Amino acid sequence: MANDEKKLHIAMFPWLAFGHMIPYLELAKLIASKGHLISFISTPRNIDRLPKIPPTLASLINFVKLPLPHVQNLPDNAEATSDVPLNLVPFLKRSYDALQDSVTRFLEDSHPDWLLHDFCPYWLPPIARKLGIPSAFFSIVSAAALCFLGTKAYFGERKSPEDFTVPPRWVPFPTTVAFRLFEVFKIFGQGITGVEDDVSDVYRFVDVLQGCDIVAVRGCVEFEPEWLRLLEDLNGKPVLPVGQLPTTAFDSEDDTDTWRWMKAWLDLQSKGSVVYVAFGSEALPSQTELTEIALGLEQSKLPFFWVLRTRKGPADTELIELPEGFEERTKERGVVCTSWAPQLKILAHESVGGFLTHSGWSSVVESLQFERPLILLTFYADQGINAKVLDEKKIGYLIPRKEQDGSFTRDSVAESLRLVTVEEEGKAYRDKAKEMKGLFGDRDSQDRYVNSFLGYLKTHLQSQKVE
Template sequence: MANDEKKLHIAMFPWLAFGHMIPYLELAKLIASKGHLISFISTPRNIDRLPKIPPTLASLINFVKLPLPHVQNLPDNAEATSDVPLNLVPFLKKAYDALQDSVTRFLEDSHPDWLLYDFAPYWLPAIARNLNIPGAFFSIFIAASLCVCGTKAHLGERKSPEDYTVPPPWIPFPTTVAFRLFEVLKVFEQGLTGVEDDVSDIFRFIQMLQGCDVVAVRGCMEFEPEWLRLLEDLNGKPVLPVGQLPTTAFDGEDDTDIWLWMEAWLDMHSKGSVVYVAFGSEAKPSQTELTEIALGLEQSGLPFFWVLRTRRGPADTEVTELPEGFEERTKERGVVCTSWAPQLKILAHDSVGGFLTHSGWSSVVESLQFERPLILLTFFADQGINAKVLDEKKIGYLIPRNEQDGSFTRDSVAESLRLVIVEEEGKAYRGKAKEMKGLFGDRDSQDRYVNSFLGYLKTHLQPQKHE
């Protein structure tokens, strides 16, 4: 069979976070729609919680459920980062690493043409190589984050948290992209550099970049060309952008009662007037932060729709609360929703004029595909780098904060929201969000990136696989 006609079998193994699994699933759907077979490997509970896929793709996406090994200190049924408070995530990584044997057995039995893996399974590139399966590190992090991370050669260069607050010396072009001190302190706290006998995140990243055959990145040349080129230069291997992977809702799902009341509420507000507030499945503001966000929303005078997460899984004992009387005082113009909400449908609604977000890349893509300007409030991980990239390109506005401890005030929340959504000064952000629609929501462009990626995978198969 000629290479261009060959149907591939691609296995995918994302990290146990929905911010990772969802982009992996988006790429899986796009590849399956071209007739290729996907084996999507995760744990039973995670697979059961993924969005439904269209029936037309059901025969081409095979969900491989591998039970998560039991690890001390990890609560029962905790299979994703959103199921546990941040201090228990290292135990989730230990359980994930313990999947090594069952993943190996699956690969031995099925021998896919390619394996796409995330940043976390640092042990997997060597296993794939032994089995003669080519591997791609598919990064859901943008190229700028990977460049800031560096390579093995840079490992000892940054010794203190302050070293991360300036662009690293290996970036050859002028940029402001770096962590703020409070962000990097939080990243250190959460295992970027490793705790006790745990493997550090930076080690995992570097092992993946070193061990893979090719780096696939969620992104496009039109958005971050300088970072994609630098990533290739730093790692000395092909870097293939796969597009921004805008989330596609499965249209076969009926409008639920939940959406019907939300839509009715949004319909009551004028175009571009509502602030949508959501911090993803992971980020949970502290009690102090939650209070300032709430009082800032109240002070702004703008209508708002807030999807609020008050705890991370049943093991999270620090349940946060809204300020006393807040809901009563704002009930005429605001909604606080503590259950699941259809973010894509909310952002698509005309009344939404801006998105107060944690800067997680899936939320950024969803917002920009509907031309919604961004007000940025980061919490952890790569969000600080994402926010600085958006800030540098004038696509998102950073809420002013104390660089040392990350604190912010209700005044800065209120002023930032008003600036981006209604004031003359924020016109630049509103205009830039409109400009970005072509990059973040264009299906034809997305299709070209996937075709190009598949073309590369087909021409770099192991020869003995189809003699």
């Protein structure tokens, strides 16, 4: 009984991307709501930009601000991937790696019961082991994406971009899940082979998978049972799904003011008619892509609400612009919002009938918890794998693109939007989105996953003491 009542101290160290920090914070809130203590480690500016937590959890979530060491070529105040264009992300990784000493000191001083870390700090599992702290790699990417990467035993086996466009030989069941060629081209250097002295993302992943004690995955058995089993078989260690972590919002007064005018516009639209367009904090279309998306939206004749980012931080010199006259021509049926928007509230509104998204998993979860069908346009990283998983299960529709360069047309955008949102042929996608609500938005199911995860963490600690 005493074991069940033990309150844990869990340290969390996510990668410096909001697509990673937010799911870590969601899990932190769920764990803290059970009375456990969280030390959430990140940089000062990132912590200040995180969503506010409920006052009831304030005493249980301790935000640990570690100043980000300066490295050459990284702009001042750049502390997250959303602050820099893609070509500067390697410098952000170098800066993150330079946090090694300060993270180690924190762990030595506080000695948490468990450490949950991301894919990036490949140097951290050996440090945790030396300090006697069990570590879990908490992956915000799916089990399918982790399986696709493989393990250290397979590292370097795939040498050409084309090798990544077919399912890996270690996947024993039939699947179509693989990258498309243009998606591999975008990540082949930084992500797969590494550039100059930089450690590649794939190496970080497989090294962390090998070094950690257990793997915690954002996901659920009901959605990807075969991938979760394979991940455990490949790595020879426990793989624990923690649920899909649907986002929970804590409103501030500023958010309410912003939402007021947006809701007023959405209220005027017919039920299920609006296309919501947003590509997260990381993905940014090129000027050519932006033009085709805009003209495709216009051509679709559907009402739309577009949250548009035109640059990634002050260091981004490639400002993208809407086609001339677009806003004027579509002002009667569309909104282009270039500031922050409450995505959860927009998706929850009954006028929204489809979501044009980059396939980032947080956006997928938010969409499906409100039964919104997905139109998929990938840009980077694991988005290509996510999109193929959704496509294979007929949960999302991939906008047709050229395999070699990923180009697409305004016609294909317009046709895809209409198909998924309003046309009879796309009803299967709308029905499937409704069916998914139970997996992606059920709070009781989410609670069971967190309880099961915490039960494992406690049992592991107890067994260590017995030994």
